[in-house]
Amino acid sequence: MRPRPPPGHRVSHQSGATPEIDLLQLMRRRAMLTGSLLRPRSVDDKAHIVANLVEKVFPLVAAGRLAPPVIDSIFAFDDAPEAHRHMESSRHIGKLVLAWDRDLARDVPTR
DSSP: OOOOSTTOOOOOOOOSSOOOOOHHHHHHTTOOOOOOOSTTSOHHHHHHHHHHIIIIIHHHHHTTOSOOOOEEEEEEGGGHHHHHHHHHHTOOOSEEEEESSHHHHTTSOOO
């Protein structure tokens, strides 16, 4: 992980329980490392998070002030094994999306 210079923020997910992090780089840039999981949180906590998203983030998305995510590919849920093989190949650039209903995702632009 390469932290941004202050006062940057980085939102990230590291797969696995033991990611490699260069702590010296974090200290040089006065960065902070925090962690959070949603699963163990209460329903009230999750509702508060959703309310904040609706109030603070969704308007930014609607106004075009946040860049949309880069979506590499959309796979039907039935094609999950194929999506997993594609992810393991490291040929993707951006997100891989599993769609329960392929028709719902057809209008989402991919790279």
